[in-house]
Structures are given as C-alpha cells and as structure tokens.
Amino acid sequence: xxxxxxxxxGSVHSGGSLRLSCEASGFDFVTYSMSWIRQPPGxxxxxxxxxxxxxxxxxxxxxxxxRATIPRYNANNTLWLELNSLKTSDTAMYYCARGxxxxxxxxxxxxxxxxxxxxx
Numbered sequence: 001x002x003x004x005x006x007x008x009x010g011s012v013h014s015g016g017s018l019r020l021s022c023e024a025s026g027f028d029f030v031t032y033s034m035s036w037i038r039q040p041p042g043x044x045x046x047x048x049x050x051x052x053x054x055x056x057x058x059x060x061x062x063x064x065x066x067r068a069t070i071p072r073y074n075a076n077n078t079l080w081l082e083l084n085s086l087k088t089s090d091t092a093m094y095y096c097a098r099g100x101x102x103x104x105x106x107x108x109x110x111x112x113x114x115x116x117x118x119x120x
Contacts, residue, residue, distance in 0.1 A: 002026040002110055004096050009114030017084040020114055022096030029077040030054070035104045036070060036081040038092035039113075045105040046092075049081060059100075086118045
C-alpha cells in the first residue's frame with residue numbers, strides 16, 4: 001500500500017534551517033508529482049511546494065518562496081523540503097503528498113507528518 005514516511009522535523013529557533021525528508025513506497029514514485037503541505041495549529045492544510053515527477057519543474061507558495069527548495073531523488077524514492085530563515089509562523093505539522101495544487105490539500109494527508117516548531 002502507499003506509504004509516505006515524513007521525518008526531520010524538530011524544534012528550532014527563528015532564523016534557523018531544517019531539512020525534511022519523505023520516503024515513499026507502494027507506488028511508482030517517478031510517475032507522481034509531489035508536494036509538501038503543512039497544517040499549523042488550529043488551521044487548515046496549506047500547500048507549500050511542488051515538484052514534477054522528473055524533477056524538472058518546481059513551484060512554491062508565496063509563504064516559502066525564496067526560503068525553500070524541494071529536491072527529489074527518484075532512484076531511492078525520496079523527497080526533501082529544505083526550509084531556511086525559519087519564522088515562528090512556520091510552526092506546523094508538515095506532510096509530503098502526492099500531486100500538486102490545488103487538489104493536493106483537498107484530502108487528508110496520507111502520511112503521519114513531522115512536527116516543526118519554531119521559537120523566537
């Protein structure tokens with residue numbers, strides 16, 4: 001079955017950086033566009049970043065543009081989110097997800113997510 005294992009979250013101070021990882025299994029990874037989404041406390045899902053299957057096209061939401069990159073390595077079914085200049089408003093549960101905006105946030109995340117907490 002489809003599994004998306006998110007990891008790499010933690011507690012960091014504002015201005016710091018994180019690298020989140022997503023290990024995918026149970027589907028043909030290279031044929032899927034992937035995204036990172038997040039859910040801040042008490043709020044809905046927010047799309048952050050997108051990359052196509054071959055890794056040749058990416059896009060970012062205004063909230064992370066210029067601070068994030070979304071590399072992928074199809075040979076081992078792995079996706080990352082590198083986020084720097086962290087702000088307290090980046091505090092959220094982060095998920096990788098199959099697909100892109102806007103539909104990627106219409107369903108519940110398939111993985112358990114990884115918590116990121118940014119303190120001032």
